[in-house]
Amino acid sequence: MRVLHILNHIREIGNGIVNVAVDLACLQAKNGHDVAVASAGGEYEKLLASYGVQHFLLDQARTPTNLIPAVRRYRAIIKDFQPDIVHAHMMTGVVLGKLLKANSDYALVSTVHNEFQRSAILMGLADRVIAVSKAVCQSMARRGIPGHKLRVIPNGTLGSVRTRHIKEYEPVKLQHPAIATVAGMYQRKGISELIDAFTQIAPEFPQAHLYIVGNGPDREAFTQKAQHTAFSDRIHFEGFQPEPQRYLLAADIFVLASHRDPSPLVIPEAREAGCAIVATKVDGIPEALDNGKAGILVPPKDSQSLATALAELLSNPNELSYWKEQAQQNLEWLSVGRVNKETLAVYSELIPGKSGKYTKIIC
Structure with missing residues (x-):
C-alpha cells in the first residue's frame, strides 16, 4: 500500500495532530508499506x-500568491509518488486532495481532531472521516457528515516512535506536593481556571506548587494573571518541554482543565506516568479516562469544582494513591500500535481487493 500523509508542517512543538501523523507514518513504513x-x-x-518515509516539501499557506504554486506542487507530488491513499490531517490538505482528485486513483482519508473549529466540516469531503473520539464522531454526524463515512479511532500515544520508554526518563526535581499541567497556552485549555483553583487551595496547602508546561499565544496573559495572585512564587511557567514525561513522572497530580479537547494525547502519557489525574468532563477526555475510572472528572470552566477535587487529593494520601494506581490500569488500548492497526483497516476498506477488519465503533 502506498500512503501519502498531508500536514501543514512536521515541527516538534507539541502539536498533537502532527504527533499522531508522524507516529502513523513511521509505523506504517515499519510494517512494510x-x-x-x-x-x-x-x-x-x-x-x-x-524509518524510510519520504518527505515532499509542500507549502500550504493560504495566501493568494501561494495558491497556484501549492496546487502545482501537490499535482507533482501525486504524479511522483502515485499513492493509493492520501491521508489529510488538516483542512487545507483535505481541500487540495478533494479538488485535485479527479484524474487520480487514490482514496482520500481525513482525521478530525479539532472538530469545534468551523472549518472542520470540510474534513467531511474525504471518502472516510476518522474521528479521534466518539464525541468528535457525534459532533461531525450532527454537522451532516454521513454515517457511512465516519469511523472512530481513539487517539493513543503509548509506544510512540517519537519517545523513549517511560522508565528511561529522569524525572525533574519539583517541590512537593506538585500539581502539573501540560498544555498549549490557549484560553480553551482552562489555564485561567487552573490558576484560580490553585489560589483557592494554596492557603490550606502551603507546600503545594503548580507547574504549567507548554507555550502558546496566551502565555503572557496567564503569566500576568499568576503574578497578580498572592502565590506567584509557587506558580511556575516552564515553557514548552520536548520531554514532558519528565514532569509527569515527577508530579503528584496532573490536571487538564480544558473547555474543549477532542482527544488529548497527554492523558495517556499522564496515565502511564502514574499521576493522579483531574480533568474536565468535555469532548474526548472522559473516554481517555475510561469514563472516570482512571481519573476524576469535573465540570469545565468551574474553578471551584477543580479546587475541591485538588483539595480532596492533597488532604487524603490514601485517595491520592488510589487515583495514581487507577490511572495505570487498562493502558493497552491507548497504544499507538492499536491506532495504526485500525487506521490501516480503514484504508483497506477503500482499496479494491482488500478486506479491512475494522470494527466500526458507533458514535
Whole structure:
C-alpha cells in the first residue's frame, strides 16, 4: 500500500495532530508499506527518514500568491509518488486532495481532531472521516457528515516512535506536593481556571506548587494573571518541554482543565506516568479516562469544582494513591500500535481487493 500523509508542517512543538501523523507514518513504513509525508517541513524530517518515509516539501499557506504554486506542487507530488491513499490531517490538505482528485486513483482519508473549529466540516469531503473520539464522531454526524463515512479511532500515544520508554526518563526535581499541567497556552485549555483553583487551595496547602508546561499565544496573559495572585512564587511557567514525561513522572497530580479537547494525547502519557489525574468532563477526555475510572472528572470552566477535587487529593494520601494506581490500569488500548492497526483497516476498506477488519465503533 502506498500512503501519502498531508500536514501543514512536521515541527516538534507539541502539536498533537502532527504527533499522531508522524507516529502513523513511521509505523506504517515499519510494517512494510510505502509511505510519504507532504508538508512545509520541520524537525521530524530526520525521524521520518530513519524509518524510510519520504518527505515532499509542500507549502500550504493560504495566501493568494501561494495558491497556484501549492496546487502545482501537490499535482507533482501525486504524479511522483502515485499513492493509493492520501491521508489529510488538516483542512487545507483535505481541500487540495478533494479538488485535485479527479484524474487520480487514490482514496482520500481525513482525521478530525479539532472538530469545534468551523472549518472542520470540510474534513467531511474525504471518502472516510476518522474521528479521534466518539464525541468528535457525534459532533461531525450532527454537522451532516454521513454515517457511512465516519469511523472512530481513539487517539493513543503509548509506544510512540517519537519517545523513549517511560522508565528511561529522569524525572525533574519539583517541590512537593506538585500539581502539573501540560498544555498549549490557549484560553480553551482552562489555564485561567487552573490558576484560580490553585489560589483557592494554596492557603490550606502551603507546600503545594503548580507547574504549567507548554507555550502558546496566551502565555503572557496567564503569566500576568499568576503574578497578580498572592502565590506567584509557587506558580511556575516552564515553557514548552520536548520531554514532558519528565514532569509527569515527577508530579503528584496532573490536571487538564480544558473547555474543549477532542482527544488529548497527554492523558495517556499522564496515565502511564502514574499521576493522579483531574480533568474536565468535555469532548474526548472522559473516554481517555475510561469514563472516570482512571481519573476524576469535573465540570469545565468551574474553578471551584477543580479546587475541591485538588483539595480532596492533597488532604487524603490514601485517595491520592488510589487515583495514581487507577490511572495505570487498562493502558493497552491507548497504544499507538492499536491506532495504526485500525487506521490501516480503514484504508483497506477503500482499496479494491482488500478486506479491512475494522470494527466500526458507533458514535
